[in-house]
Amino acid sequence: MAKDPIRILVTGAAGNSFSLITLISYFLLIGQIGYALVPMIARGVMLGPDQPVILHMLDIEPAMEALNGVKMELIDAAFPLLKGVVATTDAVEACKDVDIAIMVGGFPRKEGMERKDVMSKNVSIYKAQASALEKHAAPNCKVLVVANPANTNALILKEFAPSIPEKNISCLTRLDHNRALGQISERLNVDVSYVKNVIIWGNHSSTQYPDVNHATVITGSGEKSVKELVADDQWLKTEFITTVQQRGAAIIKARKLSSALSAASAACDHIRDWVLGTPKGTWVSMGVYSDGSYGIPSGLIYSFPVTCEKGEWSIVKGLKIDEFSREKMDATANELIEEKSLAHSCVN
């Protein structure tokens, strides 16, 4: 029997930050991620080839015509799994009964803007959307925040949607996680599907800590440690880390546009693993509420290694943390504490 459709909200779905609309005004859209994401969802990339979906797309008023264009294209693609499309500028209509919410819309930092100004814009966006989600989404709605500052936007969302359980709120660090896998795969010249258990700790920002101390490569003769295979601690502690941390900027430099296909793909991976589970023996990175594990203050949304089963994530416990890692993990936690207090100062 056919499964019931799952309703998925994507905010910022019109996604053409390069259009005239956004060249002349500062708005919600943060690039092409939404536009790259919706066909992946409609094709079953996120939830599997037998799971029908209904897409809810929310954008701001000036993007409404473009959003309708995206809806037209979704109809034109005749996706068999796509059972409906809601395209709206009304947060209440957008959030109605959604099972999954992917928050791509946000206010990007532009040249000359103060960090506090950007935070303030995002606080007001996430405050409004939180309250629509809390009141109108399906009871067990899972939320993924993609828009920067992702960890802190997720925190704000949760604070203004107190009845949504903490375990249902997350932010995207899977893109960083996948970038780390990709860098190791390139360095060792092995298939990326054989590399596993890298970790992104902390903030989805340039203070994040990509950690391969527990990562392995599946080889013909069993799993081998990435550290041993790379055999270049210096590279792992410097170039590897900065490459992953600054990959977003490198993409912008090359494309003159921020990462879209890789971010959309990572969002699919994040939700798929969360809903359908991680493979046995494999963990992934997700920004989730700290429970105090690894000495990270609770009350922060911090990227941890997690495994998922039956729609719930659990932080991987008991990994050995050396001094080098400790420092990096604390530095990115400190940035999150600062961001949190900046966000709170914007609320008041």
Add this chain to the structure above:
Amino acid sequence: MAKDPIRILVTGAAGNSFSLITLISYFLLIGQIGYALVPMIARGVMLGPDQPVILHMLDIEPAMEALNGVKMELIDAAFPLLKGVVATTDAVEACKDVDIAIMVGGFPRKEGMERKDVMSKNVSIYKAQASALEKHAAPNCKVLVVANPANTNALILKEFAPSIPEKNISCLTRLDHNRALGQISERLNVDVSYVKNVIIWGNHSSTQYPDVNHATVITGSGEKSVKELVADDQWLKTEFITTVQQRGAAIIKARKLSSALSAASAACDHIRDWVLGTPKGTWVSMGVYSDGSYGIPSGLIYSFPVTCEKGEWSIVKGLKIDEFSREKMDATANELIEEKSLAHSCVN
């Protein structure tokens, strides 16, 4: 056992026609189609979830940095099926051993340009790429031309690659086909996956003829004729046809950008059905060499209803053509004859 990877060429893969590069100069790129297409291919949308692929991406020199950015993002997405990426401006390197070639790159018509000038640019592009494909692609390489004028670009490609069999050359009208399915689905308020056997006849241009005389809808009590269900011949003969014919322009009006996600999705559908076969009792539309069927002059690349099996398409024969259809089919054939002679005049 794991399958051997299939090599797929995508031309115009950097896909950012909106970047400064192309705002200030006229080049190969025709928009975001290539950028939307490559992640779909790498995710298994085109050839299935168990078929590894190697992506070959070709673009022009000024797009090389952006193309490298796309390659970086493909690495960053850690696609398990993606076994390699070739990003190059060298047609020979790009075409080397490819099993499938998707020609998205072309020279778009800009305001103030004469049709002949555009044709002339495309003739020179397709002439060069034809010869690289003929010499360096895998022996049974299948070619799909997406770039406009798609039918005639495909014709030129074949003329300059005489050893590639006619049956291996096609152009994209699946987007128009899917648009027709979508319009019927919307009109009848039925799931698009239950609508089948619309036909796009002729040129991938505004003279194309979207025909529902043989289309059906799968219902609880068997297949029913679309004509009978719609029960509005006037709509089918006017608004339906013009909506499909002019859908591309409507998307540009709404998005301020041409169709990308729906075009990329249609390209995946086209290749998937060609390689893996059409479902029993279902045909699709493909631009292919006319064998004289339905009185369409042979030597034209014309969109027909086709079924596919074992990697080969066959034109569906024996459909009854009424007078209304006959006229429309001839009109679009005449346009193709004209385009062909215009193209030939550019060659000389």
